Amino acid sequence: MSTTTREAAGRCPRCGAAVHGDGRFVVWCAACDWNVDPAPPDEDRGRPARVRRALARRHGEHLLAETTDGGAPGPRRDPAALAAYAIALLVHGVTVVLAVGGTWFLVTGWGRPLMAVGLFLLALAWTLRPRPHRPPEDGTPILARADAPELYALIDEVAGVVGTRGADLVVVDAGVNASVTTCGVRGRRLLTLGLPLWEILTPQQRIALLGHEFGHYSNGDARHGRVLATAYRSLTTWRYYFAPAPDPSLLDLLVNLLSLPPRAVVHGVLALLDQLTLRATRRAEYLADSAAARAGSTEAAVGLMDRLLVADSAMTTLRREGNAAQVVRRGTEAGDRADGLWERLVADTESIPEGEYERQRRVGALRGHSVDSTHPPTHLRRARLLSATPVPAAVAMTGGRARAIAAELAATRRTVARHIVRHGFPG
Template sequence: MTASTALPSSACPRCAGSTVTTGLPRPWCPSCDWNLDQATPVLFGWRWVDRRLHRVAARLTDAQFAALAEGPLSPRTVTAARVTTLVAAAVLLAGVLAIAVLGVWLIFFDFFSLSTVLGAVLVGVAYLVRPRLGRMSDLAGKGIVLGPDRAPRLFALVERVATAVGAPLPQVLMIGYDLNAFTTAVGVRRTRVLCVGLPLWATLEPQERVALLGHELSHFVNGDVRRGPLTQVAETTLGRVAHLFGDDVPVGNGLVAYVTAVLTRALGRLVSGTARALQLLLVWTSLRDSQRAEYLADEMAARAAGTRAVVGLADYLVTRESIGTVIRREVRSGNGMSAWHAATRVARANLAANLPLLRRLTRQTEVSLYASHPPAGLRAEMLERRPGQAAAVTLTESEAAHIDDELAVHQKRVLRELAA
């Protein structure tokens, strides 16, 4: 989404209102949404299917927004999505365990025979699709792990924000390479990880940084069904099954080998397609709860940073594509964090007049059955419609500058990653 000046170009053929070209290559109408479908996300590549699925997703998103805007927002422990996901995970775990046990039994049932070979194959399949809970090594390429001794002011700020939102402290704090931030939990012990992209951190205003930390830390306590270990087991196990059985079996020489390969491919595609369909069903089931958790994370972040700062963060996300272009330009020029921040301030000021249109546009471009986040424009509107909150944690310009000094030592490495 590339923002441009909102200039009336012609009358809308549907409602006769003024059309604009903000954010899209062709004119569209903010009054009746004429021609806004040019921004419909592509899911399957069939236009009529994508449009139909987008309309379904839009209805679900709008209905959820309307239900939450005036009601209470609090973590929920029992929902249909959570129960469905937990049952699916339990069934998958039992299935993988059953395959492994059957494989071991066949190996020793009549050693050494055809059953031994079949048993070894089943054990191998169980090993390949075994549940995984992630490892710290999986995050090695996503950022730089910080220690409290190297960034004491940042760690102190994280602790203040965690206290304000009622969340546990992350056990690992990372500085990432991109315009993003995330939290996750890995391993059997569920080690809590917070990763904040340096380009994102450096280009936010001080109080918006508090909002960012508040939002991310809230994910440790906001009841997001997709962050539970069993949810990860269900989705990743089905994905591995689909990948494992989706590969084509090479065709050998001779009629028997050819027929065997054809039958094996057909069976593999059936298993792969079924696993993929079940995975999509689980994803679609859990996404409504996940989006609700995002709204709740914004609400909790407002306790720490104040509503105004969280709205500012949401509007930053509305314009993130344009800001990303600005940052890449500064990176190509070899400029660092202070230049990123200055250029972003100018870009945001230039885009301010178009924010209402850009917010509206996100309700088309960011709505999907696969979207784990509500549109950024709706997130800002949700905060504005709910009672405002004062900041419990304040970050001054001076304090923010001291934290930047702590992080500046990693600037060159981040620059290299961005340039690459």
């Protein structure tokens, strides 16, 4: 399917300036910002989300100035991060107490009602146990080192440049994202590459992406540690258990009232962890951007920011492709559509006009930290990279290396493309 462009032209109803736009995107006025953000997203109204947004707004500009003035500061363990670590240990300590108490009741209360209490406490502790991330088991493609030696060699080289080790497994899914997580009791590193994002990036931007993700492990990002990550998961489970019943009966009202104090404690601990780690987490994003620039070059890191700005357009393209495949008879054209999916996605992305990139930057400035308080706004991250002294790439994606990696990903590209056209885009 070819990309079509519908030009829209007219006058701004607010200031009268001439407006021109690609009909696929929002028509807006660059002179007065009319219609620059026609559909602001709904914000999470929950108390933890409000606290995170308030903290992000309070520290955002100061943090940007701090990391910009200092260039690319190294990892830092501040007292707040250490306090968050201690609280996470206490959260896990509660789970240990429940497990020990349940075992004691089970042993000493054998044959008596206390045995039921022990079983309950053990079951509760089991649901709250620290559970590290696990590789997907739903058929998502997983590449071992033997499956993609050139890709792993690139990952190892980038990780070495930013000061950490590479990945033990690579998962390739249909997300417009990427991440590195620690999985299993042995602490293996799992790199998840969203193939749509990988495809719309240039070779050097792909290196910058890898540099950013592995940069989180070299700059002391607290929330990437297993202790804090699993503590958050345990607290989320507690919050689920104490959540008030909707449309409560009289008995439910009583239960809601009794669960109010522990629910307040859980929310308070979550808010405190957010307050202690939010600044460090957002600082870590800036430092990861610096790692991206060191690995792939400043130019590539800035280009990566621009691609992230228009990630929604890539999602729209993939949804359209998935929906179009549903209107044809299953099994007749799906293979053909899958074979050309990535080429169409790249063509659509390359055809995005500069005006849409600028609009997205202005939208980011308007929204600030209101939507995703855990990440600095993309326009600020981009501005910080541009304000620093440009750095060249420490890792180069040569033509031969790019072709070898593409060959290693060929079968996975077909698998993910067929999944999208047969089942729709999951995003």
